[in-house]
Amino acid sequence: MLEAINLHKRYHQGEIDVVAVDHFTYRFPAGLTAIVGPSGSGKTTLLNLLAGFDVPSEGEVRLDTTPLSTLSEDGRSEVRLKHMGFVFQQWNLIPTLTALENVAFPMMLAGLGLKERSARAAALLEAVGLGPRGKHLTSKLSGGEQQRVAIARALALNPPILFADEPTGNLDSASGARVVELLLHQAKEGRTVILVTHDLELARKAERILHLRDGRLVRVEDLTPASAAVNSP
Numbered sequence: 001m002l003e004a005i006n007l008h009k010r011y012h013q014g015e016i017d018v019v020a021v022d023h024f025t026y027r028f029p030a031g032l033t034a035i036v037g038p039s040g041s042g043k044t045t046l047l048n049l050l051a052g053f054d055v056p057s058e059g060e061v062r063l064d065t066t067p068l069s070t071l072s073e074d075g076r077s078e079v080r081l082k083h084m085g086f087v088f089q090q091w092n093l094i095p096t097l098t099a100l101e102n103v104a105f106p107m108m109l110a111g112l113g114l115k116e117r118s119a120r121a122a123a124l125l126e127a128v129g130l131g132p133r134g135k136h137l138t139s140k141l142s143g144g145e146q147q148r149v150a151i152a153r154a155l156a157l158n159p160p161i162l163f164a165d166e167p168t169g170n171l172d173s174a175s176g177a178r179v180v181e182l183l184l185h186q187a188k189e190g191r192t193v194i195l196v197t198h199d200l201e202l203a204r205k206a207e208r209i210l211h212l213r214d215g216r217l218v219r220v221e222d223l224t225p226a227s228a229a230v231n232s233p
Contacts, residue, residue, distance in 0.1 A: 004027075004061050007023070028050075028194060031208075034202070035196045036203045036210070040214075099145075106153060144175025147167060155186070
């Protein structure tokens with residue numbers, strides 16, 4: 001369970017304090033949650049706080065009962081490795097490695113043996129429709145294929161939480177639709193998927209939408225079928 005409690009982040013710019021996230025509180029359930037808002041609303045800053053890449057000025061992020069801000073930088077890195085996966089707009093793949101090697105890389109960091117990580121990486125590539133492309137350098141793959149490799153890599157250690165920051169921003173519509181399908185599948189499998197996007201059409205595929213403005217959570221939109229049934233006339 002990932003929970004943000006009275007989360008606040010401000011930056012100092014000279015003598016001015018800039019508030020990026022303003023007392024945000026939310027408990028993220030399993031399934032797909034989209035975070036939307038205009039540019040400068042604090043979406044990416046919020047994601048960085050939730051993932052422990054940054055620490056809040058006030059409040060805290062808890063993973064189960066552990067406040068991330070009480071951990072060292074190495075401790076937060078360990079939490080990310082074991083409990084979180086990441087899919088970014090920039091794929092951050094290693095271009096000199098094959099697709100299979102990129103997917104296996106987090107498993108190597110976690111200490112898994114060569115045979116186990118190779119077999120799991122191959123299975124994950126098969127799951128995202130790239131089984132035959134495993135031995136290709138990622139620099140030789142299309143944008144859509146590289147993003148699917150990034151999703152497979154994010155799932156390498158079977159994390160319960162998956163973050164996606166504008167994952168379709170650099171893709172054509174067909175490739176973007178395939179990536180969205182993969183993320184939806186992960187949510188249906190019981191993962192907590194947190195999607196940051198400016199695309200409202202994409203956001204409406206989620207089970208709930210968090211609307212940010214000026215760093216504040218101004219509205220939570222529940223799109224689950226149960227909610228629709230309750231609110232129908």
